[in-house]
Amino acid sequence: MTTVPVPGQVLHARTLRVLAVPAAVVAVFALAVWISGTPLRAPGSPESAVTLATEGSAAVLTVAALQPGESMTRSVSISNAGPEEARLSLTESGAATDAADGALWLEIRRDGQQVYAGAFGAMADFTTDQGTLAAGAEATFTFTVSLPESAPALTEDDAPAVVRYTLGTTS
Numbered sequence: 288m289t290t291v292p293v294p295g296q297v298l299h300a301r302t303l304r305v306l307a308v309p310a311a312v313v314a315v316f317a318l319a320v321w322i323s324g325t326p327l328r329a330p331g332s333p334e335s336a337v338t339l340a341t342e343g344s345a346a347v348l349t350v351a352a353l354q355p356g357e358s359m360t361r362s363v364s365i366s367n368a369g370p371e372e373a374r375l376s377l378t379e380s381g382a383a384t385d386a387a388d389g390a391l392w393l394e395i396r397r398d399g400q401q402v403y404a405g406a407f408g409a410m411a412d413f414t415t416d417q418g419t420l421a422a423g424a425e426a427t428f429t430f431t432v433s434l435p436e437s438a439p440a441l442t443e444d445d446a447p448a449v450v451r452y453t454l455g456t457t458s
Contacts, residue, residue, distance in 0.1 A: 336443075337432050339363055344454050350391060350407070350432050351447040354440050358433035365454045366425040373456035375417035375426060377402065379410040381450035390438035391448055394431045407432065408450045420456060428454070 336352035339361035346363045353359065367373045377395075384391055384407050391407035397417060403410055420426055434441060441448070 337361060339430060346428075346452045346454065347449065348393075348430055348432070348452065349447050349449045350386065350441060352441055352443045352445075353387070353391070353432065353434045355434050355438050356436040358431055360429055360431045362427055362429045363454075364425050364427045365420070365456070367420040367422055367456060369456075370422050372419045372421045375420045376414050376455045376457070377417050377428070378412070378414040378453045378455070379408070379450055380412060380453065381408045382411050383408040384448040384450075386445060386448040387434055387438045387441040390435055391441065392433045392435065394433075396429045396431075397426055399429075402428070407448055411450070428452075 336350065337359040338347075338349045338351075340347045340349070341363055344365070348361070365375070377397075383389065386407070389406065393403065393405065393407045394401065395403040402415060402417070417426070
């Protein structure tokens with residue numbers, strides 16, 4: 288029995304051979320990186336270095352490690368489940384930190400609008416009026432912690448910087 292090649296099948300086989308070589312090169316490279324343990328992302332602080340944990344109407348912001356020039360952002364939302372608009376406040380409890388020689392910087396935004404920008408923990412025991420929150424509405428607070436290039440690193444061996452924020456509503 289004689290086999291006659293079909294033109295479409297021959298072209299398909301050639302295409303597969305042409306694609307197989309680059310695919311093999313990529314696979315070998317990926318295997319080499321995996322075996323070597325080389326990270327595929329830039330070095331720096333792990334994502335867990337800055338945490339924002341909620342406890343009821345409070346949020347605890349903890350900075351355990353941060354490299355010079357780095358910044359990390361965390362967010363928390365509060366909603367008004369009541370039938371009427373409510374007045375919203377934000378209170379920071381804690382003290383200014385000397386972590387990273389006191390160079391740790393914090394910016395707080397509510398729905399994109401800046402609420403605070405300054406030293407981490409320097410807003411201690413001060414309540415800010417955040418205006419009103421409509422019935423059924425939600426407000427998102429974004430906390431961005433950063434360390435200037437000129438500051439020393441905050442490492443996991445150092446004491447973490449911690450502040451607590453209470454988000455309150457009143458009718």
